[in-house]
Every structure is written in C-alpha cells, then in structure tokens.
Amino acid sequence: MRRLPSLTALRFFEESARHMSFNKSVSALCVTPGAISRQIRLLEDSLGTRLFDRDHKGIRLTAQGRDLLECIADAFDAIERVTRSLSSSRKSERKRLTVCAPPTFATRWLSPRLGSFMRAVPDVDLSVRTDDADERHFSIRFGYEALADRRSDFLFIERHVLVGAARYADEPLDALLARLPALHVLHNDARLTLWPDWLDAAGLPREYEPRGIEFSTLDQAIHAALAGTGIAVVDRSMIADELRDGTLAMLSAVESTGPYGYWIDVAAVHADDDGVKAFAQWLRAEGAKSAGLSVPLV
The missing domain is CATH 3.40.190.290 (D-Maltodextrin-Binding Protein; domain 2)
Incomplete structure (x- = not known):
C-alpha cells in the first residue's frame, strides 16, 4: 500500500508554488486563502519539513520545496496527459448526428x-x-x-x-x-x-x-x-x-x-x-x- 501525503495538499502546494503566492492561487483552486494555508501547513507537518519560507515580502520555496515541486509537477503533468488522452479517446467513440x-x-x-x-x-x-x-x-x-x-x-x-x-x-x-x-x-x-x-x-x-x-x-x-x-x-x-x-x-x-x-x-x-x-x-x-x-x- 502506498504511503502518500494528501493529494489535495499536494495539489494546493503545486498551485501555490507556481504562483509563488497563496492569494493568487485562490481563484485557480476556487477556495479561500485560509483553506490553502491549512493544507500547506498539514503537508509540511506530515513531511516534517518546511516547504516555504514566509516573511513580510511573501513566500519563497525552500530547498525541500523546490525538490518536491519538481517531482510533483512531473507527476501531475503525466497524470494530465493520460487522463486527457483517455477522455479524447472516449469522445472519439461517440457519434455526432446533425x-x-x-x-x-x-x-x-x-x-x-x-x-x-x-x-x-x-x-x-x-x-x-x-x-x-x-x-x-x-x-x-x-x-x-x-x-x-x-x-x-x-x-x-x-x-x-x-x-x-x-x-x-x-x-x-x-x-x-x-x-x-x-x-x-x-x-x-x-x-x-x-x-x-x-x-x-x-x-x-x-x-x-x-x-x-x-x-x-x-x-x-x-x-x-x-x-x-x-x-x-x-x-x-x-x-x-x-x-x-x-x-x-x-x-x-x-x-x-x-x-x-x-x-x-x-x-x-x-x-x-x-x-x-x-x-x-x-x-x-x-x-x-x-x-x-x-x-x-x-
């Protein structure tokens, strides 16, 4: 059985890391800033390491955060490619009648x-x-x-x-x-x-x-x-x-x-x-x- 962190937390982390802002990822994820902060905090707690450095200027990825982002970005890209392919294959089986x-x-x-x-x-x-x-x-x-x-x-x-x-x-x-x-x-x-x-x-x-x-x-x-x-x-x-x-x-x-x-x-x-x-x-x-x-x- 795989031991993985919360996929929701990983998704929130990846979106926040791409925007380098919790607030900017709000509209993409359709959640509140508080929800993003909670998921990132849960992810950091489960991994036992900080993924972001936070100060008055905003957030920055730590070395561990950069390693995780590189890994999960590749994984999410692969998942997206496969699911799009499956979806396109299913749509191609449908017939359109005018x-x-x-x-x-x-x-x-x-x-x-x-x-x-x-x-x-x-x-x-x-x-x-x-x-x-x-x-x-x-x-x-x-x-x-x-x-x-x-x-x-x-x-x-x-x-x-x-x-x-x-x-x-x-x-x-x-x-x-x-x-x-x-x-x-x-x-x-x-x-x-x-x-x-x-x-x-x-x-x-x-x-x-x-x-x-x-x-x-x-x-x-x-x-x-x-x-x-x-x-x-x-x-x-x-x-x-x-x-x-x-x-x-x-x-x-x-x-x-x-x-x-x-x-x-x-x-x-x-x-x-x-x-x-x-x-x-x-x-x-x-x-x-x-x-x-x-x-x-x-």
Missing part, C-alpha cells in the same frame, strides 16, 4: 421527444438545425412527395383541425368565422391551402378564407391563436399539448388531411451510418405514435 428539421416541427414535435432517443441511443450526440445544408446527416422535410436523389421515407401526413383560444369554445362556429380573422401560414411565399381544404371538408363556403393574417411559420400562427387574435387551421400533431391542457380548443370535429406531410430524407452517403439508421428507426416509431394521436373535442 439533423435538419422545419422550425415549427423542430420546436413543437421533435424537441420534446428527443429525451427518449438519447436514453435509447446514449452514444450519439445530436445537433438539431433548422437551416438546410448538404453536410446534414439527416433531414426532416415538409412536402408531399419523395425526393429522387435521396432515400425518402414518409413519416406522417398532416391532420388539420380548426382551433382557437379556449374562450371561444362555447361560441357558435358561424359567428366565430364571421367575426375573427383567419390565421394563415405561408410556404414559399404562398398561402398553404389549409383553410380552403378545411372549409371544403366542412362543407362551408370559402368566403371565410381570404380575410385574415399571414405568418411565415406555423408556430407564429399558433401563438396568435393562443392569444385570441384569430382562429387557425393547424396540424393537430403540432398542438397536442395545447389541446390536452385546454389552452387551445377544437372548434369543430371536422378534420382535413394533407396534402403535405413530413418526410425523412437521407443522402446515400449517410444511408448506412449506424447513428442515422438508429435515429430513423426511432423517428418512424414516434411518427406512428403521433399518427394515432387522439384528443377529445372541447
């Missing part, structure tokens, strides 16, 4: 679910982006067909319902449609056909559709609906929490489907990557759960 997703999908659908993926596949680090680029390993795309140059798998189709702030739940639908602006979402600078598609499914005239407010993202339209600014036709997969907690109310039982949905796109160069395959498998399972979402009409 995922691109539409902003609202990333915020409202993907992010709350990622904890289960990290628990299932702990050796993968995820980077979720909303700006598409070629270096992404994996893309989740809003669209209505597969891409010819990618491995495209369908995730789930949008299921649209008419929603508004909870305070509108008891008002007649025709009164709400006549009084409140329709909240629209733009895609490629054009309105998505959410409103006309839903009005057709409900058997209502399209005259309600032109009057309204346009937003560049679905998330903006959802926040406006929550604030009571207007009413919106929204993919229910994106508002599961709001429907569940009652902050948004479904104003009709009518549901329209598509034509857009979400697709998983993987470039051929990444198709056989284990991290990509694991994420795709997990995502398909979560998508299947989302497709079976059931929230009661308020």
Whole structure:
C-alpha cells in the first residue's frame, strides 16, 4: 500500500508554488486563502519539513520545496496527459448526428421527444438545425412527395383541425368565422391551402378564407391563436399539448388531411451510418405514435 501525503495538499502546494503566492492561487483552486494555508501547513507537518519560507515580502520555496515541486509537477503533468488522452479517446467513440428539421416541427414535435432517443441511443450526440445544408446527416422535410436523389421515407401526413383560444369554445362556429380573422401560414411565399381544404371538408363556403393574417411559420400562427387574435387551421400533431391542457380548443370535429406531410430524407452517403439508421428507426416509431394521436373535442 502506498504511503502518500494528501493529494489535495499536494495539489494546493503545486498551485501555490507556481504562483509563488497563496492569494493568487485562490481563484485557480476556487477556495479561500485560509483553506490553502491549512493544507500547506498539514503537508509540511506530515513531511516534517518546511516547504516555504514566509516573511513580510511573501513566500519563497525552500530547498525541500523546490525538490518536491519538481517531482510533483512531473507527476501531475503525466497524470494530465493520460487522463486527457483517455477522455479524447472516449469522445472519439461517440457519434455526432446533425439533423435538419422545419422550425415549427423542430420546436413543437421533435424537441420534446428527443429525451427518449438519447436514453435509447446514449452514444450519439445530436445537433438539431433548422437551416438546410448538404453536410446534414439527416433531414426532416415538409412536402408531399419523395425526393429522387435521396432515400425518402414518409413519416406522417398532416391532420388539420380548426382551433382557437379556449374562450371561444362555447361560441357558435358561424359567428366565430364571421367575426375573427383567419390565421394563415405561408410556404414559399404562398398561402398553404389549409383553410380552403378545411372549409371544403366542412362543407362551408370559402368566403371565410381570404380575410385574415399571414405568418411565415406555423408556430407564429399558433401563438396568435393562443392569444385570441384569430382562429387557425393547424396540424393537430403540432398542438397536442395545447389541446390536452385546454389552452387551445377544437372548434369543430371536422378534420382535413394533407396534402403535405413530413418526410425523412437521407443522402446515400449517410444511408448506412449506424447513428442515422438508429435515429430513423426511432423517428418512424414516434411518427406512428403521433399518427394515432387522439384528443377529445372541447
């Protein structure tokens, strides 16, 4: 069994000797000056020799202190090199997966679910982006067909319902449609056909559709609906929490489907990557759960 002084005391001694000041080593060690003084004193007592000469000018290493510093500095350097090497080796075993997703999908659908993926596949680090680029390993795309140059798998189709702030739940639908602006979402600078598609499914005239407010993202339209600014036709997969907690109310039982949905796109160069395959498998399972979402009409 090794007979060594306190490693904490040796660490405090080495830091103080490098700074040649107890006070200057305080910030490096994140302790009080008194704690440093106590550890140095304990070390000197255990060795039976003085390591520092102290006077009004400060501290200086004794001959014994210089010998000890040379020894433990080499030892600590060796320990640091090995531990850094081990840490770097472990980090190199981890895989980094960069995922691109539409902003609202990333915020409202993907992010709350990622904890289960990290628990299932702990050796993968995820980077979720909303700006598409070629270096992404994996893309989740809003669209209505597969891409010819990618491995495209369908995730789930949008299921649209008419929603508004909870305070509108008891008002007649025709009164709400006549009084409140329709909240629209733009895609490629054009309105998505959410409103006309839903009005057709409900058997209502399209005259309600032109009057309204346009937003560049679905998330903006959802926040406006929550604030009571207007009413919106929204993919229910994106508002599961709001429907569940009652902050948004479904104003009709009518549901329209598509034509857009979400697709998983993987470039051929990444198709056989284990991290990509694991994420795709997990995502398909979560998508299947989302497709079976059931929230009661308020």
